[in-house]
Amino acid sequence: MYKILIIAGEPSGDNLGSKLIKEMKIQFEEKFHSNNSKKQELLFQGIGGLKMQNEGFVCLYKIEELSIMGFFDVFKRIRKIYSIIFALSNYTKVWKPDLIITIDSPDFCFRLVNKIRKIDKFVPIIHYVAPSVWAWRPKRAKQMSLLYDKVLALFPFEKPYFEKYGLSCDFVGHPISKASIPLDSERENFFKTMEIDDSNEIITILPGSRKSEIKSLLPIYSKLINNLCIQFNNISFVIPIPENVSHYMRPKLNYNKSRVKILSESKIGVDKFDSLKFSLFKFSTLAINTSGSVSLELAKTGTPMVSIYKCGWLFEKIIKSFVKLKSANLINIILKKQVIPEFLFEKCKVLAIESSVKDLLSNPLLQKEQKEAFNKVIKLISTDEYKQSEKAAKISLQYLKEGIL
Secondary structure, eight states: OOEEEEEOOOOHHHHHHHHHHHHHHHHHHHHHHTTTOOOOEEEEEEOOOHHHHTTTTTEEEEEGGGGGOOOHHHHHHHHHHHHHHHHHHHHHHHOOOOOEEEEEEHHHHHHHHHHHHOOOOOSSEEEOOOOTTTTTTTTHHHHHHHHHHHEEEESSGGGHHHTTOOOOEHHHHHHHHGGOOOOOOGHHHHHHHTTTTTEEEEEEEESSSSHHHHHHHHHHHHHHEEEEEEESSEEEEEEEEEEGGGHHHHGGOOOOOTTEEEHHHHHOHHHHHHHHHHHHHOSSSSEESSSSTHHHHHHTTOOOOOEEEEHHHHHHHHHHHOOOOOOOOOOOHTTTOOOOOOOEEGOOOHHHHHHHHHHHHHHHHHHHHHHHHHHHHHHHHHSSSSSSSHHHHHHHHTTSSSSSO
8 A cells, every 4th residue: 555645725726636546546457457566546635525425535624624824714723733744743753654754834834844854764755736836925936955765846937936946847738728618509408507697698707715805806896797797787797715614705795686696615515616617718708817827718718808806905014025026816827918998906907897897798809819829828738648647647647655656
């Protein structure tokens, strides 16, 4: 039996982790089956979410315990965070994993790995999703070179930042580049499922996946929806709500049920939620999103967007002190030009966002420009493998004892 400790600290990490586990099991079984070797198996434990648990992952701590953002959120839960680090490092000493994989959440993961390295200097450790050292805190790359054996990067331009310090880094591609997109013929069925008049246009509202950012942005989204509802009779709004923020968001949404629909993961389950979310993106005229990885999902489905971001005043000052980039939208960052309208921090005002949304709704040329940019970005973040998790799994298995693959 090979024991693998995986640490995923947020919903996006749970998604990546579940696909990685699934692919690792497939490749592992194929290897031993073809060699007629003695039966072996992989055992996965650590921190994860529902998707990872659905793949047989043993969850020692729930992902919600780490899915935090903002100075005050961290400060209020600092004792809890360090108690998890202490407990997991001690558990590692006893359990003796053959491989450790940390996924995103660098601030937590690096502290945990630093603690583990004092216990075990030789266990191979991989970090999946390179931290944005090209945007802020570049010294993390050097720090990682002392802790990790390998970094798996989602973007091709990230490799040199880590190889500079002798840390092996492989570009594995971004998972969204291989995602399946709903067919145009599925449009009618989707509108029926969502109980939306098929003559209406849809605007998708994406407030984020963390309570702290939702707290800052939900009043802006609510006012924006109200304003647009007054001006347009043929627009329906849909808000997808992830499981981890469902209990927080639902009581705060005062909405017109005939114009605003809620797509709730807690009500329909993970798989159906993911499927309907991609259909939603595909058949939306545009989306208004909190800056983050969802920008790439929208790009994959060809959904024009306007991005916004706002947070607590102290965390905002910290970000502005360290971040080197003027843009937060990944499309703009990758292409190094302003294709997607962005309203960040003090510029995140309802009337300014509303004006940009109306421009995008009424101007097909602006929509076309965005869609052309999306095609370029998806090609840049894609690899030759059939799916991104395939390459990540193959590299990870090579770090098990005896080099499985």
